[in-house]
Amino acid sequence: MEGIYVKNRNEALSLLGVPMDLGADRRGVDMGPSAIRYAAVKERLDDLGYEVEDLGNIQVPTPESYTVGHQQLKYLREITSVSVELADQVSNIKDRGRFPLILGGDHSIAIGSIAGAARHHRNMGVIWFDAHGDLNTEETTPSGNIHGMPLAVSLGIGHPDLVEIGGIYPKVKPDHVVVIGARDLDPGEQELIRELGIKVYTMYDIDRLGMAQVMEETISIVSNGTDGVHLSLDLDGMDPNESPGVGTPVPGGMTYRESHLAMELLAEAQVITSAEFVEVNPILDSGNKTAKNAVELIRSVFGAKTL
Numbered sequence: 001m002e003g004i005y006v007k008n009r010n011e012a013l014s015l016l017g018v019p020m021d022l023g024a025d026r027r028g029v030d031m032g033p034s035a036i037r038y039a040a041v042k043e044r045l046d047d048l049g050y051e052v053e054d055l056g057n058i059q060v061p062t063p064e065s066y067t068v069g070h071q072q073l074k075y076l077r078e079i080t081s082v083s084v085e086l087a088d089q090v091s092n093i094k095d096r097g098r099f100p101l102i103l104g105g106d107h108s109i110a111i112g113s114i115a116g117a118a119r120h121h122r123n124m125g126v127i128w129f130d131a132h133g134d135l136n137t138e139e140t141t142p143s144g145n146i147h148g149m150p151l152a153v154s155l156g157i158g159h160p161d162l163v164e165i166g167g168i169y170p171k172v173k174p175d176h177v178v179v180i181g182a183r184d185l186d187p188g189e190q191e192l193i194r195e196l197g198i199k200v201y202t203m204y205d206i207d208r209l210g211m212a213q214v215m216e217e218t219i220s221i222v223s224n225g226t227d228g229v230h231l232s233l234d235l236d237g238m239d240p241n242e243s244p245g246v247g248t249p250v251p252g253g254m255t256y257r258e259s260h261l262a263m264e265l266l267a268e269a270q271v272i273t274s275a276e277f278v279e280v281n282p283i284l285d286s287g288n289k290t291a292k293n294a295v296e297l298i299r300s301v302f303g304a305k306t307l
């Protein structure tokens with residue numbers, strides 16, 4: 001198994017924005033793709049020698065025009081239809097031999113991007129960089145917000161409308177999933193993690209082992225017996241002092257340096273076959289700092305080196 005970038009700098013990347021905020025039930029994160037583009041994501045990847053196309057944004061309904069619907073699964077219908085479209089677009093990008101780089105939007109978009117990537121990688125690994133587990137279901141959710149559920153959905157757990165998106169389910173197996181940076185797990189999520197034996201590196205583990213070892217172990221877990229790896233990076237995994245522009249900040253997160261090292265080690269390992277960067281909320285940000293961090297992390301994962 002092998003990622004499609006770094007080795008070959010002529011490789012083609014496709015940027016796709018998903019201005020979704022329905023999964024967070026809070027405005028601002030819909031402007032994430034614009035904020036990341038404003039931070040010059042395309043130009044900064046051009047500089048690395050990639051052929052980059054920007055496909056623009058997927059159309060997402062505005063919350064003001066819809067009702068929440070189900071209280072435990074807010075905007076289920078609208079999120080389902082966007083996810084179906086996103087899955088198709090990600091799959092089309094891969095059909096064209098290009099690398100899908102998805103810009104969020106709240107984390108519910110992972111449902112669609114993983115569904116699309118899973119069509120091409122039937123044994124896909126997933127790295128979930130996040131303060132949260134995003135392993136809730138309609139029974140365990142404290143908020144009813146679907147952005148707290150996409151990892152569970154990808155594992156085949158949750159509302160059938162979400163789980164069945166893309167026609168393949170489960171999309172990933174618990175043995176091939178690693179969560180990095182967790183420091184806020186709801187009781188139901190903790191139970192599910194134990195039950196399924198999902199590997200979670202909490203902030204405690206990162207402090208004890210160091211990021212280098214965490215990534216070495218992570219890479220070996222997600223590449224063992226898999227045919228591709230999706231990176232799902234929630235900017236709230238980073239410390240809110242450094243990345244304040246997120247809707248659900250949790251203190252005590254990964255530093256700028258730790259996050260970069262993680263991306264650099266992924267670049268060296270050449271394992272990532274699709275990626276998304278989510279939860280950037282420019283309304284809550286200061287000076288577009290969080291979007292700029294996203295762009296720097298994107299550059300690192302695509303092999304940027306100082307020397």
Ligand SMILES: NC(=[NH2+])NCCC[C@H](N)C(=O)O
Binds near residue numbers: 106234
């Ligand atoms: N992608 C995120 N930022 N998720 C935050 C989820 C917060 C909380 N665990 C919930 O389910 O509501």
Ligand SMILES: [Mn+2]
Binds near residue numbers: 236
């Ligand atoms: Mn999060």
Ligand SMILES: [Mn+2]
Binds near residue numbers: 107130134147234
């Ligand atoms: Mn998340």
